[in-house]
Amino acid sequence: MQPDIESVFMSPSDEYSFLSSSIVKDIARHGGDLSKFVHPSVPSELIKKFN
Structure with missing residues (x-):
């Protein structure tokens, strides 16, 4: 990975997991x-895309 790139992981609430x-x-x-x-x-x- 590039040291100047920051990665962020966002996890959903249990309701949408x-x-x-x-x-x-x-x-x-x-x-x-x-x-x-x-x-x-x-x-x-x-x-629109699917119809």
């Missing part, structure tokens, strides 16, 4: 409600 990007994309592909899992600006863009 099961969630992965694959799960979010799968929910979007099937027209599910993403509002509980992502920022408000994300669902419409994902739905």
Whole structure:
């Protein structure tokens, strides 16, 4: 690693520890409600991508 690069690991709360990007994309592909899992600006863009 480069000594001048700082790495940061942010772990989610237990409530979201099961969630992965694959799960979010799968929910979007099937027209599910993403509002509980992502920022408000994300669902419409994902739905556009998969429809």
